[in-house]
Amino acid sequence: MKLYFVLIIRRQNYFYFSDMFLTSAIKYIGRYFILLGKVFRRPENMREYVKAFWSDLELLGLNSLGIVSIISLFVGAVVTIQTAFNLNDPLIPNYYVGIATRESIILEFSPTIISLILAGKVGSNIASTMGSMRVSEQIDALDIMGINSASYLILPKIIALIFFNPILIVLSMFLGIWGGYLAATFIGVVSPTDFLVGIQSDFNSFYIVYSLIKTVFFAFLITTISAYYGYYVKGGAVEVGINATKAVVSSSIAVIVANYILTQILLG
Amino acid sequence: MAAIEVHNLKKSFDEQEVLKGISTTFEKGKTNLIIGQSGSGKTVFLKSLIGLHQIDEGEILYDGRELSNMDTNAKKSLRTDMGMVFQGNALFDSLSIEDNVKFALDMFSGMSSSEKTDRANFCLEKVHLKDVNNKFPAEVSGGMQKRVALARAIALSPKYLFCDEPNSGLDPKTAIVIDNLIQEITQDFDITTIINTHDMNSVMEIGDKIIYIKHGLKVWSGTKDEILSTDNEDINDFVFCSKLFKSIKKNL
Ligand SMILES: Nc1ncnc2c1ncn2[C@@H]1O[C@H](COP(=O)(O)OP(=O)(O)OP(=O)(O)O)[C@@H](O)[C@H]1O
Ligand SMILES: [Mg+2]
Secondary structure: HHHHHHHHHHHHHHHHHHHHHHHHHHHHHHHHHHHHHHHHOOOHHHHHHHHHHHHHHHHHHHHHHHHHHHHHHHHHHHHHHHOOOOOOOOOOOOOHHHHHHHHHHHHHHHHHHHHHHHHHHEEEEEEEHHHHHOOOOOOHHHHHHHHOOOHHHHHHHHHHHHHHHHHHHHHHHHHHHHHHHHHHOOOOOOOOOHHHHHHHHHHHHHHHHHHHHHHHHHHHHHHHHHHHHHHOOOOOHHHHHHHHHHHHHHHHHHHHHHHHHHHHHHOO | OOEEEEEEEEEEOOEEEEEEEEEEEEOOEEEEEEEEOOOHHHHHHHHHOOOOOOOEEEEEOOEEEEHHHHHHHHHHHHHHHHHEOOOOOOOOOHHHHHHHHHHHHHHHOOOOHHHHHHHHHHHHOOOOOOOOOOOEEEEEEEOHHHHHHHHHOOOOOEEEEEEOOOOOOHHHHHHHHHOOOOOOOOHHOEEEEEEEEOHHHHHHHHOEEEEEEEEOEEEEEHHHHHHHHHHHHHHHHHHOOHHHHHHHHHOO
16 A cells, blocks of 8 residues: 555656656757747847958857867877777778778768867857856847847857867868877878878768858857857856856757767768 | 836745835936845846846836837837946946947947047046056956946947946946936936846935835835825834934924
């Protein structure tokens, strides 16, 4: 009898919680799309939006060049070394190391892993800047001037990242493969000639297109999700921090899920 | 017809009922003061008026047009006619002081760059600020930030000016300068001004109409002359609580 009650209560709780989860998920997603609806409106003044675009491009794009370059070089080198060790089999030609390095860099490392790093770097920046503006009423001040604060603050960022992340990713591909070449040259896990032959063999240029399509989607998700968490902060400094963390976690998850879906669609 | 009419305005946050049905009118060319204790709902009232808070009940009319019925464009154009000084200033901290004042001009005015600079300097001079154009908000004092906020609010020559404690944090002399400036702007340009304040000097200086809010209700309203002679206990308790004001009242 007792057990029976416990089960009933458990079941009700289960439904209660799943119900709550569902309604709050719907609420979040609803608010996200409402925000997007506010973002994509005609700008009050094109020149000011363009000005904002250039400063966002510098802050969110150009400032990422350093970290993207360093990570790409080193990861490219490591991928080459590890692939060389794993393919150390007399039946597999040495130049396969070059092919494998190229494919993993172009298909996954550059678009996805670099986007995840940018989700951390750019996402926390967007969410915390906008969150601080919200709690110090600067966003209210924009609204009261008759400016569409959502559009003015978010649209230039979306465009800046959609424009610049593909450039970053192409750079990352080059540097990653170059890192692999350096590893071949200086560590000698595979001969540089074999590596060069490898990276030129069986090249499918659609993979680059696939990567860049992914990058554009990721850039959109990172910007809008982080902006969402920044724009709707309520409270003070602590909440700004909490939402900046949520922005990074959520946009990273979104990137991973989108990666899976886009790969199914484009390569499946 | 009054420029701004408020009917039965109600606003709650979760369980807490902050505004419990306020009705009043604000006239053009007059400085309207809202007074009341800390936490009585002045800021919430002002923010509800300008549409920053979604109200639960009631009507707000701007020159006869209801705020909640306006579409996005009408609301936007109404807002370009509003100037607001926030209680916490809300200056754009990534912009210099001059750029803060110029911001709305950049967005909406179509002025040339030198016209905008002239206008910004004019507004900054009005609030007695000089040689701070290139500083950032964090680099000037709190009272100076307040004045920058006022300069920014009047940059686009608003038709409606809202000030949430514009002279808190200012010395008495500068506070009176700011009060008089607000009154001057109000009268010269025939605009509708609403000011939240605790400052009894302001009440006596510029109170064309005074509304006293207590626990979310309008308890009293009248002019600065009426406030001196009223028998309303609440208001006497609030306004004449200091020894100085008690003695003033006694000697009237
Ligand atoms: N965003 C909000 N969410 C929840 N409660 C709020 C919010 N803003 C204000 N309140 C509550 O409403 C009440 C009135 O606050 P309000 O800021 O209007 O006071 P005030 O009269 O402006 O006080 P002060 O003179 O100190 O500025 C307070 O009890 C406050 O806790
Ligand atoms: Mg207040």
